[in-house]
Amino acid sequence: MSKSDYKCILKGGTGEITEKKSRFIATVAPVSNEEEALAFIEEVRKANRTARHNCYAYTIGRDPSLTRFSDDGEPSGTAGKPMLDVCMNSGLHNMAVVVTRYFGGILLGTGGLVRAYTDAVKAGLENSSVITKLYGRRLLIKSDYNALGKIRYLACERSIPLLNTEYADDVLTTVFVTPGNEKDFTEKLLDQTFGKAVITALENGYYAESDGKSYLFDD
Numbered sequence: 737m738s739k740s741d742y743k744c745i746l747k748g749g750t751g752e753i754t755e756k757k758s759r760f761i762a763t764v765a766p767v768s769n770e771e772e773a774l775a776f777i778e779e780v781r782k783a784n785r786t787a788r789h790n791c792y793a794y795t796i797g798r799d800p801s802l803t804r805f806s807d808d809g810e811p812s813g814t815a816g817k818p819m820l821d822v823c824m825n826s827g828l829h830n831m832a833v834v835v836t837r838y839f840g841g842i843l844l845g846t847g848g849l850v851r852a853y854t855d856a857v858k859a860g861l862e863n864s865s866v867i868t869k870l871y872g873r874r875l876l877i878k879s880d881y882n883a884l885g886k887i888r889y890l891a892c893e894r895s896i897p898l899l900n901t902e903y904a905d906d907v908l909t910t911v912f913v914t915p916g917n918e919k920d921f922t923e924k925l926l927d928q929t930f931g932k933a934v935i936t937a938l939e940n941g942y943y944a945e946s947d948g949k950s951y952l953f954d955d
Contacts, residue, residue, distance in 0.1 A: 739871045739940070742798045745831045746867045746946050751859025755852040757840025762860030764833045768955075770796055773804075773832040780834040788839040791853060793820035794832035810837075814849035822857040828866065833857055869942035869953060872914035874899065877925070878934040879907050886928045887911075894921055897943060897950060912943045912952075 748765035763780050767773040773794040781790045793805035793816050803824075805816030819833060835856045844852060877887060884907050891898055894917050902908040913921055925933055942953040 740798065741868060741870050742829050743827045743866060743868050744829050746865040746944070746951070748831075749860060749863030749865070751856060751861070751863050753852065753855050753859055754840075755848065755855075756842040756844060758842065758844065758852070759836075759838040759840070760852050760856035761836045761838075762833055762856040763836070764831065764857075764860040764864045766830060767794060767796065767832045768830055770794075770802060770804075776832050777834055780836065784836040786838075787836045789815070789837040790834055791815035791819060791837070792832065792834045793817075793823060793857075795820070795823055795829055798829050810849060810853075811846060814846055815853045818850045818854045819857045822854055822861070826861060826866075828861075833860055835860075865946055867944040867946050867951070869944050870912075870914055871940075871942055872912055872918070873940040874938040874952075875911050875913055875918070875922070876936040876938055877909045877911065878936070879909065879929060879932065881907055883907070883929045883933055884909070887925065887933070890921060890924055890928065896921060897945070899950065899952075910938075 745764060745766040750761060750763050752759060752761045765776045767776060773796065777792045784790055789808045789810055791806055791808045791810060796802040803820055805820045807815040819835060823831060835853050879887060887909050891911055896917060897912045899910040899912055922935055944951045
């Protein structure tokens with residue numbers, strides 16, 4: 737599987753809508769494999785044993801290589817597939833969502849069910865933390881103190897995150913670069929420091945930001 741940027745759920749959430757006295761409660765969670773997805777679905781089912789339906793959808797992998805959905809007793813095509821479509825159209829990967837329906841006694845019809853399950857998932861996603869994982873790698877830059885301002889300026893100019901700075905006899909600065917900005921950044925940095933900066937490539941991985949916080953991921 738080729739490495740590339742992708743969107744996923746950092747932290748799941750819930751959302752609820754009411755349609756003709758039926759409650760539709762969406763619960764969203766990040767999952768990394770099918771086992772986690774199935775365990776999450778079962779957990780939501782156990783917590784809502786008295787509900788009429790617990791429909792679900794999940795997508796695993798960056799391709800995505802695996803997608804599954806279930807109408808859980810609703811008319812075929814009115815719940816699980818529309819739920820999955822919302823996830824796929826949002827460009828999300830490695831996530832699962834369960835929509836729990838507490839029946840209100842009024843039938844909604846095929847179109848009404850599709851709209852209700854679709855809107856419930858959208859509400860759940862609105863209350864979840866969605867991030868874009870950027871693929872790249874960390875660079876460790878060893879420099880003197882005079883070069884620190886140049887490193888920070890070049891990084892800021894190219895929207896390159898500064899991950900860490902250690903101060904000793906030399907300055908050790910860790911940044912995260914993507915394939916699209918690594919070459920230009922390193923060339924400009926060596927030029928600006930007259931070749932004195934020592935740049936060491938570290939592990940490849942993913943980087944994301946959310947609510948002012950930064951995150952590193954292996955995958």
